[in-house]
Amino acid sequence: MQQENAGPGHGLALFMRRWASNPYRIGGILPSARPLARVMAGAGVQARRGEGPVVELGAGTGTITRALIENGVGERELVLIERDRQMCRWLTQRFPRAAVVRDEAARLGMILAREGAGAASVVISSLPLRNMGMQERESIVEASLDAVPEGGALVQYTYARHPAVPCARLGLECRRVGFVAMNVPPAGVWRITRSGAASRLAAAASSRPGPGGSNG
Numbered sequence: 001m002q003q004e005n006a007g008p009g010h011g012l013a014l015f016m017r018r019w020a021s022n023p024y025r026i027g028g029i030l031p032s033a034r035p036l037a038r039v040m041a042g043a044g045v046q047a048r049r050g051e052g053p054v055v056e057l058g059a060g061t062g063t064i065t066r067a068l069i070e071n072g073v074g075e076r077e078l079v080l081i082e083r084d085r086q087m088c089r090w091l092t093q094r095f096p097r098a099a100v101v102r103d104e105a106a107r108l109g110m111i112l113a114r115e116g117a118g119a120a121s122v123v124i125s126s127l128p129l130r131n132m133g134m135q136e137r138e139s140i141v142e143a144s145l146d147a148v149p150e151g152g153a154l155v156q157y158t159y160a161r162h163p164a165v166p167c168a169r170l171g172l173e174c175r176r177v178g179f180v181a182m183n184v185p186p187a188g189v190w191r192i193t194r195s196g197a198a199s200r201l202a203a204a205a206s207s208r209p210g211p212g213g214s215n216g
C-alpha cells in the first residue's frame with residue numbers, strides 16, 4: 001500500500017534515513033499516513049481540556065502536526081517533543097511558530113516547566129512504546145497524564161490490538177477511539193485517561209504539601 005503522504009515535501013526521505021540509522025527508536029519505517037494523522041488529530045482535539053498547549057510526543061517529520069493545524073490548533077499552541085536532532089531541525093523549518101524541543105518524552109514535566117507552558121490541554125503521541133521497556137513506557141504515560149488537567153487524555157496509536165501499557169494495573173481507562181486500516185501497518189488509536197479513583201488520588205497527591213511545604 002502506498003502511504004498517502006509519501007511525497008518529497010513531507011520528509012519521507014529524511015524519515016526513512018533516520019529509520020535506517022535507528023529503526024528501534026524511530027519505530028515505523030514510514031511516517032503516519034494521512035488517514036491515521038487525521039484520526040489522531042481529531043481524537044486529540046476532541047480530548048482537549050482547558051486552554052493549555054497541545055503537546056505532541058515523537059513529532060517526527062510532522063505528519064500529525066500538520067493534521068492538528070488543519071483541525072484548528074494554532075501553530076503557536078504546539079509543543080513538539082522529538083529526540084532526533086535532524087527531525088527537530090526539519091520541524092523547526094516547517095513549523096517556525098511552534099515550540100520544538102529536542103528531548104526525551106519521559107521528561108515532559110520538566111520540559112513544560114522550562115518552556116513556562118503550564119498544563120497541557122492534551123498529549124498526542126506516536127512514540128514507539130512497544131519498542132521500549134515497560135518502565136520507560138509507564139513513566140511516559142504517567143508523565144503525560146500528569147501534564148494534563150483532571151479528565152485530560154493521552155492519545156496514542158499502536159500497531160497492536162492492545163494498548164502498550166497494562167491499563168487496569170495502572171488505574172487507566174484505555175478506550176480505542178479509532179482504527180485505521182489505510183496505514184502501514186494498520187493502527188488503532190487509543191484515548192488513555194486516569195480512571196475516576198486514580199485521578200482523585202493523583203489530584204490529592206498533587207495538592208498535598210511536600211516535606212518542605214507550607215504546612216511542614
Ligand SMILES: C[S@@+](CC[C@H](N)C(=O)[O-])C[C@H]1O[C@@H](n2cnc3c(N)ncnc32)[C@H](O)[C@@H]1O
Nearest residue numbers: 027028031032058059060082083084104105126
Ligand atoms: C513512529 S515515529 C512517528 C513520527 C510522526 N509523528 C508520524 O506519526 O509520522 C516515532 C518518533 O518518535 C521519536 N521518539 C522515539 N522515542 C522518543 C522519546 N523517548 N522521546 C522523544 N521522541 C522519541 C522518534 O525519533 C520518531 O521520530
